[in-house]
Amino acid sequence: MKDLDGFSHIILIYHFHLAKPGSLLVKPYMHDEYHGVFATRAPSRPNPIGISVVRLLRIEGNVLHVEDVDIVDGTPLLDIKPYVPEFDVRKVERIGWLEKNVHKLPYIRDDGRFSGG
């Protein structure tokens, strides 16, 4: 974890270990219509890999204390990268079907549709 504490934000890459095998068309939480899976962030996808940007609060030994986490407890972590605006921040013009749906984000909870739970 050397040098990681210099970064205020990090990228977590993880295995969506609870995701059940899915279809190439999924109905995301944010929109009650089918979309191509690669146009969604749904966990049930051909390679069930997730990424999240989180704020790094502090490091104690091998334990990272982070906030803004949207990841299920016990999720296997595959990689950690520093979050660097020069690499990771882009000004977008279009966010497709999410344009009219992303405002629902703060109100959305997992209903188990991707884990069979």
Added chain:
Amino acid sequence: MKDLDGFSHIILIYHFHLAKPGSLLVKPYMHDEYHGVFATRAPSRPNPIGISVVRLLRIEGNVLHVEDVDIVDGTPLLDIKPYVPEFDVRKVERIGWLEKNVHKLPYIRDDGRFSGG
């Protein structure tokens, strides 16, 4: 690829297939000192997974035309996700050792140090 064409930017997740097994300390291109691998974007890492945000120009059948690509030709793609500012853009306070080095980014070329080439 359904619905993906609505997004101006996408995230590519791929396998750094040319990366040789690495150490937990690496000397990145941008700084001639050793840093903890998880504080770098070096391809030689315990799980050699890379991520890049690219601009999506157009889709023809199963072929994505993108620009701003920093990925080696022939790299196996693991996943594609829509790039969504609400998920992916954060305002950072600190970028660690990169603070004094990220300005070198436009001038840096791969010298083969991570692929043994």
